[in-house]
Amino acid sequence: MIDGKVATTLTGSSSMSVCFICGAKPTEMHNLDELAIRANSGEALKFGISPLHARIKFMECILHIAYNKSFAAWRTNKETTKIKEQAKATIQKRLKFVLGINVDVVKQGMGSSNNGNTARRFFENPQITADITGVNEQLIHRFKIILSTITCSQAIDAEKFQIYCIDTAKLYIDLYGWYYMPITVHKVLIHGSKIVSEAILPIGMLSEEAQEARNKDYRRYRLYHSRKTGRSSTNEDVMHHLLISSDPYINSFRTKLKLKKLDYHEDVKKLLINEIE
Template sequence: MSSLVPLKLVCDNNVLWENKQPSSTMFSRPLFLKFSKENSLNIKEETENILTEYKKLNPSYLKEGVSVTHHLLMTMVDGKIISKSETSNQVCDICKAKPTDMNHLTKLKQRSLNIDMYKYGLSSLHAWIRAMETILHIAYRLEFKTWTARGNKKAILEKRKAEIQKRFRDETGLLIDIVQQGAGTTNNGNAARRFFADPEKTSNITGVSQDLIARLSVLLRALASGEQINPQNFTQYGWETAELFVSLYGWYYMPSSMHKLLIHGGDIIKHLDIMPIGALSEEAAESRNKDFRKIRENRTRKFNRKVTNRDILNNLLISSDPFLPTIRPKMSVSPKSPLPNEVKNLLASNVDETFEFIDVDDDVE
């Protein structure tokens, strides 16, 4: 399913309207549904189709001679989609660094960059999940300290994994890295946010450096703050975090998702400065997967596949009508916690706003 989220309306550098909930499904408008294999050929084909249609868009003319032109940002995708369209998911799609190159930070500065890939953004929701999985994979291997786990090492890994899962379940109530039949794993956005909310507890359970976990938490919270981020500060903090990672766990190749966050994050933020990077998240599209399943099960006619799909699309269009949020009663929100000073230092201005953790009950594979 391809979706579209309206972000803001601008006239002469004045913001007339701005979407205050860009990660909500309330504004996630479906473009089309297609039942096909998610492979490189289909991904490239659909991407080209969307871009072709976008280039053919004419301005929207309103009354009294007012016209609206449109600007498309293709950031509502995750790393898996980008990798399948350009490279292997273990290779950086920006600098083409392979796993064996990721920890050679000095050499990374000399690599040529594919700046066109900045347009896909940072996939901030999946950044939380991939960072959590990186910490877990390091924790599973701490007894033998090698990237691969073959032979006897595999049994050691499985034993330590079971111990860590049990401690998380008993001490925090989190179900970590557990396979769910037909629904990926329990590693979703909410689990990742709780995982990084208490670096001391997470470090105690996993055995991974508390400083590294805390620094990743700062970067991720800055992305999710909804504020404009200072690209220079973010780049410097990311490089320092990468250097800490390599000095502590140089035996574990840095995953491409974390490499993208730490090494290229600041450049991507600078390239997409039209909006705060947190507003360009893929969270709305991911949450729509749950809506799709619920609508298909409970709100469609089942006697004909074509009718079923039409009912799904109509329900998605109705639930994302931009008029509805204007008449809905205001929902209660969770208590807010202040932004830590480390996060404020990464922002474009020293804000006193508070950061809110919102449970979206997302089902992310």
Template structure:
């Protein structure tokens, strides 16, 4: 069996596994790391590196890429944190890198069309609007074919394979858009748990410490309390427009039967097919939120 045959029964998932979603925030990080590891090996075009000469080549290539990211984008890429908690590859870093595809492609020497396809897929699974499953699946298959044609010597990572092959199936099995089930909020709470354990919890025993942290989390999750600083949190977020390529993958909203005649009179004077274009233009006015809280680091 060829790994190019993504429609093979071998890749058919168990229906029970589709309920776990796609983890949009971590998908940004895993795609960034996948592109970086691919870029490190472009010079030797080998997946497994065994001899010392190839290892030295990859090491020099990695240092060059890290230096270019810092000088051209001001980002520390693929480096361990000084406090020992994970690496610098977090969600904010990944989104900033994919926001500038031309510079990203020039630094990594990875095909810009492939990077653009990756970016469209990542935005699609992150937005909170329903995606057309068939269009999205066809787009993912085209992306996989583009990747195999250019980099067939480097196998896909588990996350990239999951997104390209199974994300449309997961969307179809989900009751709500997968972007609504993102892990942004839960990951953002990690820093508060650390602060609460230090400053707002008893330290005479581990159980009392955990109970106090849990009780404080329950209090802060109250809708009234959490809405007090909602305006401040909204100001700290950067809003970006959904790319036009993503709006073409969205599911058009259904028109209600009792729609006011005055609201539809505009379409009666237009051509027969203009209503669909207007609906797409209306959807393009929506935007998805990119959190720019620098303190939100993934471990």
């Protein structure tokens, strides 16, 4: 899987806020009737959903709605900026106290505290999250089901998934039509079923978690196992170590990890082709 920045570049989209599949702008993403007949890029559908980043973006969408809910506007101005900052500080404090997670905290040289583990904890209990953020519990629950479905590594029933996503999109627009749907939320809710149909494997098997997990290996190989005589020689040594560590024959000698059986929500099971017992 690739992230949104790479997909935007490869498809030649004009902006990160424009859908690289259908070309919809933020102000057009709530017009479901027009989106239903809009032409889609078949090539762009093959870039997939990127489940890990999708979970983070869905969490950030809920957070931004919560921050702006008191004045119900997508953008802030001089008058509403202070209101947003106060709401943000209150929600951050409660999430830290109740769920033990830091959200929207900038880390020096490392982006922000919004990561996959934080997002999983955020959606773990929709009732608690809804109580803290003030966002509709049913919407958070439906987001959780959709995210769990696209990460479950099982074959998804594209027709059932489409119906569930469209109903979720309608609920979102009815409740928070003033906050334009972020590009990732739009991609999953509107184009998710088509992306699932285009994928040669269950979409959960194509997560970008594998490449994200190699970031720490890259840093270690670059620091301890590469020549520092030039950029080319450094990258060459790093690539050699990555190839060695990912070689199938060498991996066959490693101890196999016992994966625990995951317990999926009943609503997730209903969206799969072969329902899990």
